[in-house]
Amino acid sequence: MxxxxxxxxxxxxxxxxxxxxxxxxxxxxxxxxxxxxxxxxxxxxxxxxxxxxxxxxxxxxxxxxxxxxxxxxxxxxxxxxxxxxxxxxxxxxxxxxxxxxxxxxxxxxxxxxxxxxxxxxxxxxxxxxxxxxxxxxxxxxxxxxxxxxxxxxxxxxxxxxxxxxxxxxxxxxxxxxxxxxxxxxxxxxxxxxxxxPALVPLVFSPADEEKWCDLTGLSADVVASTPGSPYHPARKPEVTFREKLLLTHKGVSGPAVLQISSYWKPGKPVVFDLAPGQVVFDLMLAPDAIRTAEAMAYYLKETTLPQRFATRWMRLNTPEQWKNPQVKGLEEALHRWTVVPAGTEGYAKAExxxxxxxxxxxxxxxxxxxxxxxxxxxxxxxxxxxxxxxxxxxxxxxxxxxxxxxx
Missing domain, CATH: 3.50.50.60 (FAD/NAD(P)-binding domain)
Structure with a gap:
């Protein structure tokens, strides 16, 4: 030839x-x-x-x-x-x-x-x-x-x-x-x-970058979702993928993020379930349950989140009060970590x-x-x-x- x-x-x-x-x-x-x-x-x-x-x-x-x-x-x-x-x-x-x-x-x-x-x-x-x-x-x-x-x-x-x-x-x-x-x-x-760009890493807003980017390299099994996609009107209202998330020095990547990036629209949120299929804090709702940050940390150890990731999430989400609505809110927050990306890493990193x-x-x-x-x-x-x-x-x-x- x-x-x-x-x-x-x-x-x-x-x-x-x-x-x-x-x-x-x-x-x-x-x-x-x-x-x-x-x-x-x-x-x-x-x-x-x-x-x-x-x-x-x-x-x-x-x-x-x-x-x-x-x-x-x-x-x-x-x-x-x-x-x-x-x-x-x-x-x-x-x-x-x-x-x-x-x-x-x-x-x-x-x-x-x-x-x-x-x-x-x-x-x-x-x-x-x-x-x-x-x-x-x-x-x-x-x-x-x-x-x-x-x-x-x-x-x-x-x-x-x-x-x-x-x-x-x-x-x-x-x-x-x-x-x-x-x-x-x-x-x-x-x-x-x-x-x-599609199949591309997402970039944190400055506020989220300050909270998370020092944890570069940590990964977790998540379900990533985004509201109904304007790019695929025939799809159901929410698009979801269960795969790995990876924290980077700019934002989030990993298979779950790359998948959801193809459906993400600028300005819209991406939601991550950090404990898919688990109910983590239900025992803290019992009348005689211990409700402290230490107890919260104990239950978080039952998830697959890396310890440093779980510790950071806990620091950012520990409630001021420990009544039932706050404990239920913890569970909701764990399953709906919401990120509004500032953008993507562009065509240079898009697959x-x-x-x-x-x-x-x-x-x-x-x-x-x-x-x-x-x-x-x-x-x-x-x-x-x-x-x-x-x-x-x-x-x-x-x-x-x-x-x-x-x-």
Missing amino acids: ADEYSQSTKQYDVAVLGAGAAGLMAAIEAGKRGKSVVLVDHAERAGKKILISGGGRCNFTNLHTTPANFLSENPHFAKSALSRYTPQEFIALVEKHAIPYHEKTLGQLFCDRAAQDIVTMLLAEASGAGVELKLKTGVRGVERNDEGFTVTTHDGTVSAKNVVVATGGLSIPKMGATGIGYEIARAFELEIVETR VTAGGVSTAELDSTTMGVKKMPGLYFIGEAVDVTGHLGGFNFQWAWASGAAAGRAV
Whole structure:
């Protein structure tokens, strides 16, 4: 598979823009169908974001993938692609290449060795399918012509009957993320759902930072929730996730926070149940119960909160009186630690970008633009965002396969 760029008047059947997860899959599927395919990327190597995923081991799919694991203005849009390229199909590809893997919690599958195994596998599949790879070739724009499309790059032009835009979102700019996919969409007058960082740590307000940030590194099992999401009107009024919370030097992170961040709206609270499934202070309501700070501390030891976290929470919540309403208030406060974040850590720390090309513009079975035959958008560039845990990779494989089989 060539990685040298050479100016050519050759017209390809398919130009795929972006050699990440979705782009590689689209190129492979199109090439397997006998199409002439060129895969273009501005980076010096393919799959850069794959390589850093999952702590370097690539959480390449999730066994429990369903449409409910995705956020979109149209919660039904992802159903078609996900049903036609399942986790089991990608697992079969991994096993074909004898890549060892294992399941962690909640159906998450990781490479035993390194994410490089997945990139090597995809490049081998692309090579076998006759895909031509052009790296260090940044895309500037796409225009319609009489025979298809002209892709303008910083190093010349590429002509193709079909163009698949797999340029990703805005997350992790140090890995080369750009907004070129959205620029292409705007050039064709496509609607774009406002983008925002997702799966991203949240930042404390100055007041909360003073209270909590010296406890950096402590984690706890929590249920994180936020009121009804304006980004997902079809969902129930409250969105919840039970996973780990991590205190950071800026605010809160960990799986529970990353999950809830995709649904959080600036100015709104995030609520954490610090003792999920437990009733902690009920014995203090007995008529002859000891009601002191020491007793409160004793009962807090029954929770899974780290001692320093529990001690700090107790200091901030010890009541002045110990009557029944105050004891009941303690229980309520423990299950509803409410934080109003000052913001997020932004695209630099966001695992993905939420929002993107509106699904109303696309055919859900092919990922093709309804009003512009031959143009496709896939992966993170589209307004479909998965939960943490391999779901975004599964969307990349599924949407990429849908486009690659349609071009």
